[in-house]
Amino acid sequence: MTDKQPYIGRFAPSPTGPLHLGSLYTALASYLDAKSHQGQWSLRIDDLDTPRNLSGAADYILSTLDAFGLHWDGGVTYQSDCIAFYEAELARLINTQIIYPCACSRKTLATDGECYCINKQIDLTVPHAYRVKTDQSLIQFVDQIQGLVSISMAEQADFILKRKDQILAYQFAVVVDDHIKGVNHVVRGCDLLDSTPKQIYLQKLLGFALPVYMHVPVIKDAHGFKLSKQTLAEGVNLKDSQKIIFKLLGLLWQSPPKELYNAPVLELLEWAVQHWNPSALKHRQSIVQG
Ligand code: GLU
Secondary structure, three states: OOOOOOOEEEEOOOOOOOOEHHHHHHHHHHHHHHHHOOOEEEEEEOOOOHHHOOOOHHHHHHHHHHHOOOOOOOOEEEHHHOHHHHHHHHHHHHHOOOEEEEOOOHHHHHHHOOOOHHHOOOOOOOOOEEEEOOOOOEEEEEEOOOEEEEEEHHHOOOEEEEOOOOOEOHHHHHHHHHHHOOOOEEEEEHHHHHHHHHHHHHHHHHOOOOOEEEEEOEEEOOOOOEOOOOOOOOEOOHHHHHHHHHHHHHHOOOOOOHHHOOOOHHHHHHHHHHHOOHHHHOOOOEEEOO
């Protein structure tokens, strides 16, 4: 992309629970990066993996962002409303024969570790997944925090674009969504750094423009575990928004002046947009919360 294009960023939480400190950290980083570039900051709810969705979580995420002054631009996009777009792109790939049906079960994969469906005639009347063939190409990109990332696709197994239960895979949906919305800057957690080469591979196959990537550190607890729903990280307390934003700015290696310690959230955010300097995080993949 050229510098002349307006910046379009996004935050894309999955509605699997309330936002914890780690997910709010990513939200704040992507908001600050977008706003410091006079960009748009859009919101997408990644709700395709229905068995993992928690009822009420999407609405609670919206209220949390509001309570923390992180107001998004435009309406909210729900991936579940966009299934026709993903299917259309999938059909395009099926036509080019770069993807193939796969009938492996978890059990067969667990025993063998490999999928051989590419060489088999799959019965399309029974439930099957779709995998994309990987090639020998080298995927390289310069992450704005992590620096040069270089991955050979030869090391990546053919990966799933649509699951056997008919749910479209995250790797695929995210690429189509970012393209449709014209997202040209993706700021997200380092836990997704391994997914990015796969997504770039798909962007190239589909002929989509590549966004600029910035993978911010993940927050770890005192035991070294990433804050996540699996480690039972608590949802942030909406009543403490001011203190939490101040703390998160510290964890983003920004240094708000002490005078702002008790400042209202919007004033803190205004300072943070004006002074946003992600280079302080260079090459960091995790940060332990104090
Ligand atoms: N929905 C994903 C998550 O909550 C993030 C997707 C993305 O930023 O690409 O982990």
